[in-house]
Amino acid sequence: xxxxxxxxxxxxxxxxxxxxxxxxxxxxxxxxxxxxxxxxxxxxxxxxxxxxxxxxxxxxxxxxxxxxxxxxxxxxxxxxxxxxxxxxxxxxxxxxxxxxxxxxxxxxxxxxxxxxxxxxxxxxxxxxxxxxxxxxxxxxxxxxxxxxxxxxxxxxxxxxxxxxxxxxxxxxxxxxxxxxxxxxxxxxxxxxxxxxxxxxxxxxxxxxxxxxxxxxxxxxxxxxxxxxxxxxxxxxxxxxxxxxxxxxxxxxxxxxxxxxxxxxxxxxxxxxxxxxxxxxxxxxxxxxxxxxxxxxxxxx
DNA sequence: CTAGGATCCTGTCAGC
DNA sequence: TGCTGACAGGATCCTA
Numbered sequence: 427x428x429x430x431x432x433x434x435x436x437x438x439x440x441x442x443x444x445x446x447x448x449x450x451x452x453x454x455x456x457x458x459x460x461x462x463x464x465x466x467x468x469x470x471x472x473x474x475x476x477x478x479x480x481x482x483x484x485x486x487x488x489x490x491x492x493x494x495x496x497x498x499x500x501x502x503x504x505x506x507x508x509x510x511x512x513x514x515x516x517x518x519x520x521x522x523x524x525x526x527x528x529x530x531x532x533x534x535x536x537x538x539x540x541x542x543x544x545x546x547x548x549x550x551x552x553x554x555x556x557x558x559x560x561x562x563x564x565x566x567x568x569x570x571x572x573x574x575x576x577x578x579x580x581x582x583x584x585x586x587x588x589x590x591x592x593x594x595x596x597x598x599x600x601x602x603x604x605x606x607x608x609x610x611x612x613x614x615x616x617x618x619x620x621x622x623x624x625x626x627x628x629x630x631x632x633x634x635x636x637x638x639x640x641x642x643x644x645x646x647x648x649x650x651x652x653x654x655x656x657x658x659x660x661x662x663x664x665x666x667x668x669x670x671x672x673x674x675x676x677x678x679x680x681x682x683x684x685x686x687x688x689x690x691x692x693x694x695x696x697x698x699x700x701x702x703x704x705x706x707x708x709x710x711x712x713x714x715x716x717x718x719x720x721x722x723x724x725x726x
Numbered sequence: 727c728t729a730g731g732a733t734c735c736t737g738t739c740a741g742c
Numbered sequence: 743t744g745c746t747g748a749c750a751g752g753a754t755c756c757t758a
Contacts (some may be wrong), residue, residue: 427751456736480752497752499736524751537736555735557752573753599729608753614749662751678751686752706731708749 428496428523428662430480430580430613431653436502436522437477439547440484442470443504443520444519448487451543459539459553460497462562467492472544479556479577479612483568495573498526500558503533503550521664525677528552529664548549573608580612581650586643592628597635603705604634605645614649617678617685618656620710622648624684629716630704645705686711 428436451466456713468470469711477483482494482502494502503521509519514530521529528537533550540551540560551560568574579588592610593601604610605619623630625648628641637645659680660666666677678685683693683703688701688710697714713719 429751432751435749495752497734498750501753553735554737555750557734596728603729606752617751632757707751 427498427615428500429615429618429653431524431618431656432661433477433480433482433496434657435663437475437482439520439522439663439689440502440504440549442474443506443547444549445475447544447546448488449542450545451541452543453543454539455541456539456553456556457536458556459551460560461557462560464562466490466562467542467551478568478574479580479608480575480615483576485565489565491563491568493563493568493574495558495561495562496523496553497557497559499537499551499554501526501528503529503552504547505533505550506547516665519664521667524552524554525662525667529667559595559658563574576609578607578609578611581614581646581653584611584646586639586646588666590637590639590642591644593634593637595635597598597632600635600704601629601632601634601645602627602630602707602709606651606705606707611649613653616707616709617682618649618652621652621681621683624710624712624716625651626646627715629718629721630709630711631702634720652681684712686710 447469448469452467454460454464467486467490470488470490472484472530474485484492504520506518528535534541537552537554538550542549563571589611591602596604601613602619605614622645626644662677674681684699687699688700692699692712692715695714697712699710700713701708701710703709
């Protein structure tokens, strides 16, 4: 589930804890989750942590890089020491990615796929559905890696005109499907696609070919705005996991206008938020703000 | 080439 | 309570 802001938040969080730490032991509990020979990263030092789209890149000395993609349910948990069912100290631990109780639970657990033991603390790669992975490669080969090589620009690196031009090559795709396509534009997933389209006032099921240049510009602006806000708020991390009201995993409520709000009132116009299926994904929108009536009946 | 659906996997939740 | 099917913050593979 993690999208660009969550991966960015993990990057920042991990940097605080593990930069210049050495990997002293690797425990691969699920082969599927680790691509490569783990011996190659043994006794290597973490010298840099980067992000490209939703991919996290941990650079080691010896010119090797550990790439991590969290896909749907991946999460990263760092613990400086074993904790004992007491209040978790944010100075001693960090967690980000797929938000669930595992942020607080004992590590490792049944979702733990890989453990990187450092000379100080441990990194746990947890992934309920096993879609995510870690992968070792030479740092110089990162740009050649297939997912990275095909990755489109992030919203900050792209103008509305550039997006519009790309959409002309995928006119029969829904605009939501196009935003979700990492080759067209990098970083958005199901939540931020819905939220950006709401901010842009554009119906998710419209064909990409019907999007005007000005609308493409609005989509870029919407993506930047919602992602920046999420990063500012701390993404889905341990620090934001327990809300002020004590409820869990509700940091989304701080910025979500439509996502997971079906049947609730639009914050702008009061109409009821609708949910449907677009590009094979649950899709939320405001029928009024996003102009459902303007497009109803048209093939859009 | 494009675009859509099935698929990888585990868990949860609504509805019967 | 127990079962069943739908669905899930992703991306690739297969098909037409």
